[in-house]
Amino acid sequence: MIRAASTRARRRAVVGRVLRAVAAMLLLVALGVFHIWSRTRVLATGYDLGEAAREHARLASEHDRQRIEVETLRTPSALERYARTRLGMAPPAPGSVLAAGRRIASATAGGAGVDGDGHRSGPAEPSSLGTVLAAAGRAPPGPR
Numbered sequence: 001m002i003r004a005a006s007t008r009a010r011r012r013a014v015v016g017r018v019l020r021a022v023a024a025m026l027l028l029v030a031l032g033v034f035h036i037w038s039r040t041r042v043l044a045t046g047y048d049l050g051e052a053a054r055e056h057a058r059l060a061s062e063h064d065r066q067r068i069e070v071e072t073l074r075t076p077s078a079l080e081r082y083a084r085t086r087l088g089m090a091p092p093a094p095g096s097v098l099a100a101g102r103r104i105a106s107a108t109a110g111g112a113g114v115d116g117d118g119h120r121s122g123p124a125e126p127s128s129l130g131t132v133l134a135a136a137g138r139a140p141p142g143p144r
Contacts (some may be wrong), residue, residue: 072078083089
C-alpha cells in the first residue's frame with residue numbers, strides 16, 4: 001500500500017512536471033509567434049512609410065511646379081496671350097468704343113438704371129455703333 005501510494009505520488013509529480021514543461025513550451029512558442037508577427041508588422045509599416053514619403057515628395061514637387069505655373073500665368077503678357085489664343089479675344093476696333101459723360105443717379109425710383117435726364121440707360125454692351133450713338137442722342141454716321 002505504501003508502495004502504491006508512493007508510486008501514485010511519483011506519477012503525479014512527473015505529470016505535474018510534464019504539464020509545467022508543456023505550459024512553458026506553449027508560452028515560449030506563443031512569445032515567438034508574437035515576436036515574428038510584430039517584426040513583420042514593423043517591416044510592412046516601414047515599407048508603407050517609405051512609399052508615403054515618396055508620394056509626399058512627388059506631390060510637393062507637383063505643387064511647386066503648379067505654383068510656379070500659376071505665378072507665370074498671372075503676368076499681363078501671359079494673360080493677354082491666353083485671352084487671344086484660347087478665348088479668341090481681341091482689342092476692340094478703333095472707333096467702336098465711345099466714352100460717355102458722367103451719369104448722375106436720380107433719387108426717383110432709387111436711381112437704378114436712370115441717368116441725370118430721367119432716361120433709362122441702354123444695354124451694357126450695345127451691338128452696333130448706331131445703337132451707341134442713338135443712346136447718346138446723336139445720329140449715326142452715314143449717307144445724308
